[in-house]
Amino acid sequence: MDEPSELRGSELEGLLRGQVEVERTERGLRPHRVPAWARTRCPDPQLLAVEVHPAGVRLAFRSAATWVELDVVALKRAYVGLDHRSDGRYELEVDGTVVATEIVPDGDTVEIDLATGTQDLRRGPVGTLRFTDLPAGEKEMRLWLPHNEATELVALRADAPIERAGAEGRRTWLHHGSSLSQGSDATRPTATWPVLAARKAGVELTNLGLGGSALLDPFVARTMRDLPTPDLISVKMGINLVNADLMRRRAFGSAVHGFLDTIRDGHPDTPLVLITPLHCPIHEHTPGPSAFDSEALAAGELRMIATGDPEQVLAGKLTLSVIREELAVVAARRQDPHLRLLDGLDLYGAADHDAHPMPDRLHLDEAGHALVGQRFADRVLASL
Numbered sequence: 001m002d003e004p005s006e007l008r009g010s011e012l013e014g015l016l017r018g019q020v021e022v023e024r025t026e027r028g029l030r031p032h033r034v035p036a037w038a039r040t041r042c043p044d045p046q047l048l049a050v051e052v053h054p055a056g057v058r059l060a061f062r063s064a065a066t067w068v069e070l071d072v073v074a075l076k077r078a079y080v081g082l083d084h085r086s087d088g089r090y091e092l093e094v095d096g097t098v099v100a101t102e103i104v105p106d107g108d109t110v111e112i113d114l115a116t117g118t119q120d121l122r123r124g125p126v127g128t129l130r131f132t133d134l135p136a137g138e139k140e141m142r143l144w145l146p147h148n149e150a151t152e153l154v155a156l157r158a159d160a161p162i163e164r165a166g167a168e169g170r171r172t173w174l175h176h177g178s179s180l181s182q183g184s185d186a187t188r189p190t191a192t193w194p195v196l197a198a199r200k201a202g203v204e205l206t207n208l209g210l211g212g213s214a215l216l217d218p219f220v221a222r223t224m225r226d227l228p229t230p231d232l233i234s235v236k237m238g239i240n241l242v243n244a245d246l247m248r249r250r251a252f253g254s255a256v257h258g259f260l261d262t263i264r265d266g267h268p269d270t271p272l273v274l275i276t277p278l279h280c281p282i283h284e285h286t287p288g289p290s291a292f293d294s295e296a297l298a299a300g301e302l303r304m305i306a307t308g309d310p311e312q313v314l315a316g317k318l319t320l321s322v323i324r325e326e327l328a329v330v331a332a333r334r335q336d337p338h339l340r341l342l343d344g345l346d347l348y349g350a351a352d353h354d355a356h357p358m359p360d361r362l363h364l365d366e367a368g369h370a371l372v373g374q375r376f377a378d379r380v381l382a383s384l
Contacts, residue, residue, distance in 0.1 A: 006157045014164050015156070018057040018206050020223060027073055027126065028154035031057045031145070033208055038219035047213045049077075055147035055182045056195055056207030058093075060165040062140050065158035067132045068092065070143060074107035074127060075150035079114060081300070088149025089188045092131045093142040096199075098190055102129045104151075114292070126154055140165050147183035147192050171203045171384040174224060177236035180278060180372075181209025184363030191366050196373030201381035206230070214240045216247075216255045218262065225266030231384055233263060233270050236344065238277035238323040243290035243362070245308060248316035249326065256330045260339075273340050273380055276327050277320040278348040278372070282306040282361050287317035290362065304362040342380065347372045 007015070012029060013022050019031035032039075034051035052075075059070075074088060087103040104127035111120045131143075142165075145151055156162065175181060175194055183192035190199065198205035206227065208220065214237060224233065237256065241247050247255065263272065283290070287308030296303040313319055324343070331341040348368060356367040364372065 003161070004157065004159050005161050006155055007162055008155045012059075012153060012156055015059040015061050015162075016057065017060050017167070017204060019054065020206075020208075020227070025152055028071075028152045030150070030152045033057075033210070034220070035223055038223060042217065042219060044213070047210065050179070050182060050211040050213060052150040053148055053182065053211075054145040054151060055189070055192065055209055056198075056205050057145045059143040059145075059153075059156065060141070060167070061143075061156075062138060062163045062165050063158050063160050064136070064138045065160040065162070066134045066136060067130065067159050068134065068141070068143070069131075069157040070129045071126050071154035071157075072104055072107075072129065073124070073152040073154065074104045074146075076107055076109040076124075077149070078109055078111045080111065081114075081297075086187065088146025088151065090129050090146060091144040091188055091190050093144065093190070093199075094134060095139050099134070100131045101188060102131065104129060114297070144189040144195070147186065147189045147195075167204055171201075171232070172206070172228075172230040173198060173203045173232045173234070173381065173384075174206045174208070174227060174230040175234045175236070176208040176210075176214065176220060176224060177234075177275070178209065178214040178240045179211030180239065180364055181207065181214075181236055182211045183209070183369070184211070185359055185365050186369045187366060191369055193364070193369040193373035193376065196370060197377040197381055200374065200377040201384065203231070203381055203384060212240055212244070215244065216241070216259050218258070221259045221262035224263050227266075229267050229270055231270070232273070232381070233267060234273040234275060234380070235259070235263075236275035236277075237327070238320055238344075239280060239283065239362075241323065242283045242318050242320060243288045243304075243306075245288035245317070247318060249318060249322060250316060252318060252323070253326050253330055256327065257334070260330075260334065264336075269338055271338050271340070272336070273342050274327060274331055275342045275347070276324040276344040278344040278364075279350050279353050280320060280358065280362060281353065283320050285313070285319050285321055286310050287312055287319055302360050304360055346379070347375050
């Protein structure tokens with residue numbers, strides 16, 4: 001009979017994949033998708049809130065265990081006046097098949113008042129996820145962490161020895177995008193389109209999808225530059241620049257060139273896919289900024305509106321249609337034989353929006369994620 005095993009600290013850290021770095025806390029390990037030096041230089045609350053969500057991060061291991069437990073401290077986010085957000089989900093994949101999904105109902109809680117911008121943090125207990133009735137015999141497992149909830153990993157236990165799963169022979173993919181790439185309204189980590197695409201194609205994913213924070217920040221490009229060279233890099237750019245009303249047409253093209261130049265400093269010959277924006281009706285021809293629909297908010301619903309003036313496009317304001325035009329120009333001028341421009345409308349266009357509309361007018365629903373993930377796997381990752 002196999003001896004039970006428990007991994008903590010560096011042994012547990014050795015099982016992690018998809019993170020940029022790991023922070024040691026008083027209770028365990030906190031995965032990050034933006035490095036500490038960048039978080040120090042740009043302590044933007046939105047960035048700090050989403051980069052610590054371990055989207056695409058997983059524990060990868062082999063074991064003959066018939067049960068597995070993971071101790072975690074989840075960080076819950078509650079919004080004053082709105083219904084409780086769904087708990088982040090942890091999913092166990094066994095030999096390529098997702099066999100169980102669990103939540104941790106307790107943990108730390110940060111209460112956010114959207115009207116005042118204030119936040120209040122309350123500390124909570126360690127919770128335990130338990131996955132039972134696993135098939136007998138040696139098997140490869142991936143325990144996917146929530147894409148929309150921060151978590152600290154305390155300990156991993158099983159009723160048999162746990163070994164790090166090898167990644168030999170598997171291609172690697174590094175992706176950067178917005179909340180659409182982080183997972184937006186998907187209910188499970190394996191239902192986000194990058195994870196769907198990666199699992200279908202059998203590739204190892206590092207997902208730098210950062211909700212509200214795909215803003216051509218130089219520190220993100222430097223982070224991508226300094227990571228081990230992957231087999232594929234993709235950058236999906238546009239929606240956050242519009243809904244933040246951050247930049248004008250003159251600055252945009254130059255900033256994209258600079259972002260790609262930095263990535264190329266570290267990965268000069270890696271295939272790089274530049275993805276234009278998906279279809280989003282409120283911003284196709286209307287600039288940002290985006291804002292909460294106050295009437296919907298009063299009714300306890302989250303919906304977004306575009307508040308910009310379409311007449312200002314002539315003065316350089318960005319819309320999604322403008323960004324698609326500019327990215328096509330950038331791609332042509334770079335004359336990079338390893339760069340491919342992918343029209344986001346081929347992944348999710350107007351007809352797709354009619355069939356699977358964005359619930360809040362800005363983010364994909366789960367059917368939309370499935371559609372985009374399938375198409376990206378077929379049209380891009382299959383070539384790997």
